[in-house]
């Protein structure tokens with residue numbers, strides 16, 4: 001479904017991602033872990049072309065984008081973003097719209113779909129994330145966990161093939177983390193393809209088919225969660241896990 005080859009990203013003179021190659025199959029749940037500042041979020045943003053990589057290539061479904069000396073066209077960006085949806089650390093809900101209006105906004109305006117049908121679908125999604133009774137509230141009336149669940153429902157309304165999560169629980173109070181992780185776990189059980197940048201190691205271990213450990217802008221090692229967490233091969237991975245587990 002996704003093939004990243006030799007992807008690099010520089011900010012000014014600093015090389016933040018160094019020749020990343022990664023493949024993700026349909027239905028796979030891949031967690032990206034690693035020290036702060038190692039390039040995890042940048043990699044995720046490159047997958048959605050929210051950042052333009054400096055080199056390498058990206059193939060998502062049948063869209064192939066090469067970045068060496070080039071920037072992606074508008075059409076390539078639209079194609080890639082139609083295929084994938086990003087859930088951010090800080091929710092990014094529209095503050096002046098109710099929960100349900102947040103959910104129908106993009107499919108209504110961008111995809112020009114029928115409003116009644118969208119409202120029905122949105123109610124189904126809100127039920128799924130446990131927020132139906134809050135559909136007419138505004139984001140500021142919700143807890144952080146509820147906001148993040150609303151943000152997930154909003155992305156699901158666009159029916160993305162691929163979901164990208166950028167530290168979806170790191171802005172939440174500890175007691176609200178579980179309710180968001182449960183929603184993500186249910187999506188995994190339904191076979192949704194997902195790439196999750198997370199600091200929640202127990203969650204990564206439980207939900208992922210594969211864990212990718214990144215340090216200093218490159219993939220140090222990757223494998224099944226039980227292998228990475230119980231028998232990491234690389235010193236760098238061992239050191240990191242000793243600190244966080």
Ligand code: ADP
Nearest residue numbers: 011012016034035036037038039040041042043
């Ligand atoms: P992680 O998600 O692993 O914490 P990031 O991808 O957020 O790491 O950041 C990797 C490095 O890139 C950091 O040193 C960060 O300061 C730098 N960086 C990220 N975004 C930008 C940007 N827009 N401009 C300049 N430097 C950036």
